[in-house]
Amino acid sequence: MNKPAYVLLCVCLSACGEQVSGLLHGESDEVVEISGDVVSRVDGSAIGTHEVERLVQVGKLPPSAALSRLQAERLLGQEAKSRGYERRTETEITAREALVQQLLVDAVEPVDVTPAEIEAAYQAQKGRFDQPEKRRGAHVLAIPDPAGGQSALQAAEAFIQETIRTLQYSRDVEATLAAAGGAQVDHVKVVMQELPAAANDGTYVPEFSRAFFSVSAPGVVPDVVKTQFGYHAILVREIVPPHSEPESVAFETLRREIATRKQAQRLDALLSELRKRTPVKFAPDAQKILATLDF
Secondary structure, three states: OOHHHHHHHHHHHHHOHHHHHHHHOOOOOOOOOOOOOEEEEEOOEEEEHHHHHHHHHHHOOOHHHHHHHHHHHHHHHHHHHHOOHHHOHHHHHHHHHHHHHHHHHHHOOOOOOOHHHHHHHHHHOHHHHEEOOEEEEEEEEEEEOHHHHHHHHHHHHHHHHHHHHHHHHOOOHHHHHHHHHOOOEOOEEEEEEEEEEEEOOOOOOHHHHHHHOOOOOOEEOOOOEEEOOEEEEEEEEEEEOOEEOOHHHHHHHHHHHHHHHHHHHHHHHHHHHHHHHOOOOOOOOHHHHHHHOOO
């Protein structure tokens, strides 16, 4: 039963709580003597007290309402069978998936993660949870043509100096960057690049890093920066402060990861054992068939 339909069933039964008590006292349905732990039968299908107890606990229902829901499920299930629904492909798939899910819940999901395992993982991966300051920005790079000699070097540096002044006083930084990136300078190649968030960890060459991390707030680095690549005008767009995850958060993350890894190992072992016990065969043209499928 799909979830919307099942929710509808639950709502309808909850709204009929007063009728349930009447049914149990014989005002409508037949009351017969039933022994053992069976509290009701629907056309021979037994409903045990353990089923009612479980629904009372899980569904937070009074016992009478729980029994009524179980009876309704039996009635609807039998009617679905009589209409041939159990032979429908989608019904078979849903039933198979439910069985597999229950097997995974019982045989794969329960794993034990010890505090010692979590602590060892934390010590090995502590850097994951201590994030240094990062900066995001953009730069305009002027690359002098080696064939242009000293004049190309001077032109590149002069262009970057002018770009820095323009950026400092610009009311539209994006437009200024775009214009600088598209500028034509004799014997100089000009490019504008966005700089993704990065730490001061060697991502950039030393001269660039020192300048990029020299300003205390977002804005334009005031000086021309010369590197092996050329002359740079640097804009710091954003400064992301350092951050450390609390140990409790880090430990819970690691616990989930270790549990998931153990569950994957347990599932692999289970499948390996099942393949040994159960023949798995392929059609002679299986690969050919798979190759024709449209993904």
